[in-house]
Amino acid sequence: MLFNSCKSTKHVPDGSYLLTNYAIQCDDKSINKEELEIYVKQHPNRKILQVLRFHLGIYNIANSGKERKWKTKIGSVIGEEPVIYDEFLTQKTVKQLGIYVDRKGFYNAVVKDSIHYKKKKATVFYQIKANEPYRIRNVSYQFDDDLIKPLIFLDSVNSLIKNGKILDVDMLQDERVRVTSVMKNKGYFSFTKEYVYFKIDSSFKSNQVDIVIGFKKDVRTNENNELIERQHNLYIIKNIYVYTNFDPKEALQLKDGYYSSADTTFYNQIFFLNNSFVRVRPKIISESIYISPDDLYNQTDVDRTYKSLLSLGQYKLVNIKFSEDADNTLNCIIQLSPFTMQSYTAEIEGTNASGNSGVAGNILYQHKSLLQGGEIFDLKFKGALEAQSATENEVDGVIQENLAFNTIELGAEGKIYIPKFLLPIRSIEFVKKYRPKTSLSGLYNYQKRPDYTRDLVNMTFGYSWQSANFYKHFVNPLELNFVSITENSLDFLNAIQDPFLKASYTDHMISATSYSLIYNNQSEKGKEDFFFIRLNAESAGSILTTAHNILQSTKTDGSYTIFDSKFAQYVKSDIDFRFYKFINKSSNIVYRFFGGIAYPYGNSEVMPFEKKYFAGGANSIRGWQVRTLGPGSYADNNVPIQLGDIKLEGNIEYRFKMFWLIEGAFFVDAGNIWAINTKDTREGAVFQINDFYKQFAIGTGFGTRFDFSFFVFRLDFGMKIREPEFVSGKRWLPANHTYTKNDFTINLGIGYPF
Structure with a gap:
């Protein structure tokens, strides 16, 4: 009521009006x-939520009652003065809209305007x-230049200007840019959009025009500094010079001496000039x-070269320029x-790992070209x-309690990124088309949690490449994980009544x-609608199981093992x-949907716990603590970690700028996790096609984010709306239950959460 009542006009002068809204009505x-x-x-x-004039309300509060320094400060930082309707700006808008529709x-x-006044609002x-x-x-x-006529006529089928189209000035400008791009990609290095002009005949009475698309000759300055016209010439690439360690400051100071002192290497028809040690081998640079x-100049090839060289991650600045010779070569x-x-x-x-907060210290070392191959x-x-979340014994049973810094984690990780495929495809054509990369990584992690202590060794060999503008592919042919549980909390294991679940630990x-596929059509300009889609598929253990079957290996406790450890399938x-x-x-x-399913078989009855799904926490359904929701309608507060094989989740989040x-x-979050195997004895945990939607949890809340450009710190307050562990028909809060602090x-x- 504070921000929407008549108080919003409290500081609007008499005879003036608060501009509350505007609308553009167009019949076409x-x-x-x-x-x-x-x-x-x-x-x-x-407005916030398109309803609340939050900033105006803060201004009104800051400028009401007794003057206080803190009120004045808040009003100046957060508040927003009332926007007083301005007739001059309205008429200026009418004029600008008229110019736009003319174009x-x-x-x-x-174009007309009308004002609706109500009290002190307009x-x-x-x-x-x-x-x-x-x-x-x-x-x-x-x-004016007949030599370019065949090329223009051949490309005319792609012209934006066609009979019957509306005469759009912006379309004409876009056509100039398009034609210029075509010419530059066909070898006409010096062609610019200024050489394209239009003659429009609008003398007809039927709202129709005739357009003449004209092409001027090339304009140059001769040795007498006179402008002369000549035909447009094709340009051929003569030599390519690459300065591999270019220092702009030294080049400016030493001038010609900087360039003459460079050592020259000729490789793959390219001259490589170097003023210091060889950092990246010429072969790697030439592939970019x-x-x-001897090729005709092509602007697209220049743009691809620029992007490809930057993508190597070796150079903070890439500059490509051309010098003309008298024989029309570059x-x-x-x-x-x-x-x-x-x-x-x-x-x-x-840190914030799945909603668990903490502090971490890292020491990082990076080498930009380890083996002189851009690695x-x-x-x-x-x-x-x-x-x-910790599990402790008390007189009345096992409870959950958040303890400060009760988990210790130590680890080391090494990664190397190679700007090509190691195997099986290594052709230069493939490298230039898809810009592939190979990654090799190794990791050791020691983690002592309240519930268990584990050692994790990971080794991954993977590929990545980009097949189109918005598509990225990631393939890990081999990922090895060795997990050793060296110490389990007895309270934790005793709290897990289901032996099927206990086998995960x-x-x-x-x-x-x-394999992962990512589609992301986000514009570099920003502030435009876009989609993000990620698809993941993973398989484990099938090759090992097949090998054991062929070798007729002996099973241990019903499963094959490697190095005395059961392997997952x-x-x-x-x-x-x-x-x-x-x-x-x-x-x-932001609208988000997540759906996932994991199915153990063969050598495994249960999924490894690190491969299972969870719900709740800072990046999931925020009305629940991390890993405490589900599975299904199962309820057991004795177990601090709840995991599942199926996950469905949807989120809607409205984000808005506040101040500073x-x-x-x-936000509103909804979803749950479920078990997939009917052997799971947790009541209500198994996914049932005719019942799963009744077990959706729903939460809502409000969040604040501090955007420091290089990172965003987030604080979200979540509240439960629908609790699936309650009896069916009585799961909505607060209609059937009184809120407690656990809600x-x-x-x-x-x-951001997503």
Whole structure:
């Protein structure tokens, strides 16, 4: 009531009006309303959830009652003065909208405004009556340079300007850019969009025009500094010079001496010039260069070369330029300014692993080109303390309690990224087309938790490549995990009544193969709607089981083993789907769906616990603590960790800018996890096709985010709305139950939840 009542006009002067809203009404759907919004010169005060004028309300509070320094400070930082309706800005908007619709071909359009006043508030309506647009009747061409005529006519089928289309000035400009791109990709290095012009004949009475697309000759300056015209020439690449350790500062100081002192290596028709040691072998650099001697100049090849060289991760600056020779040839000069070869970093950071908060210290070492092949080597040593859910004995039984820093984690991890496939495909054509990478990693991790102590050894061999603009592929042909549970808490094991589940917490080994596909069409410009989709598929143990069957190995406790450890056999797949909808420059909505299933078979009756799904926590359903929700309607507070084989989850989050570095969010989360095997004895835990939807948990809440650009700190307050562990028909809160402190959670996180 505070922000929406008449108090919102408290500081509006008499005779003035608070601008509360505006609307653009257009009777032609072909006119883009989002583009029309750009030309509105006066906007109302910002809203949260499209309803609350939060910032105006803060301003009114800060400027009411007795003057206080803290109120004034809050008002200046968070508050927003009332937007007073301005007739001048309204008329300016009308004029700008008229100019815009003219550009779009609606030269007979009528743009008007009307104001609706109510008390001290005003709403502005902009009405656009489009009328009949001007359309293109005929398209013809005019050439001052006949040599380019065949190419233009051959490409005319792709022209944006066609008979019957509306005369859109922006379309004409886009056509100039498109034609210029075609010319530059066909060898016309010096061609620019200024050489394309249009003649428009609008003398007809039927809202039709004839367009002549004209092409000027090339304009140059001769030795007498006079402008002369000549035909457009094709340019051929003559030589390619690559400065592999280019230092702009030294080059500026030493001038010609800098270039003449460089050592030169000729490889694959490219001259490599180096003023110091060889950092990356010429072979690796040449695989990222799409420009070739004796080829016609091609702008697309230049752009691909630029992106590919940057993607090596070796250079902070890539500059590609050309010098013309008198015989219409080009010398290509590529200047590569490298990063520091080796770096050391010490970090202290706050952590949030699945909702459990803590502090960690890292020592990182990086070598940018370990074997002179562009290999990036990372070595990391980590120590961490974390607060986990603990299980303790008390007189009245086993309870959960959050203890500060009761988990110790120590580890070391080494990774190397190689800018090509090691096996089986190593052709240069494949490298240039897909920019593949190979990764090798090894990890040791020691973790002492309240419930168990484990050692984890991981070794992974993987590939990644990009097949199209928005698609990335990741394949791990081999991933090995050795997990040793060296110490289990008796309270923890005794709390697990189900022997089937208890088998998850034993020594085991995983030999897996996995594939991931990521689709992300996020624009580099930002603030545009986009989709993010990730598909994962994983299989483990089938090859090992087949080998044991062939060798007729002996089973131990019904399972084959390697190094006295049972190896897991399963298949697993999941999808993560997200849609980011931008409402305006300061707010957006994110929709997310996650679905996954894991199925153990053959050598395994249960999934390894690190491969199971969980629900609850900072990145899941935030009304529940991490790993405490589910599975299904199962309820047992004696077990601090609940895991499942199937997971379904949906989230909706509305994000909005508040003030300074602070953003706000409202969210609704829903979902659960389930067991897949009917041998699981936990009541209500097994997935049933006719009953699973009745076991959805629902939570809601509010969050604040502190956006420091290089990272986001997040604080989410979650609240339960529907609790699946309650009796069916009485699962909604608060209709059937009184809220307790266990129905609320505070989640700390680093970064956005999704």
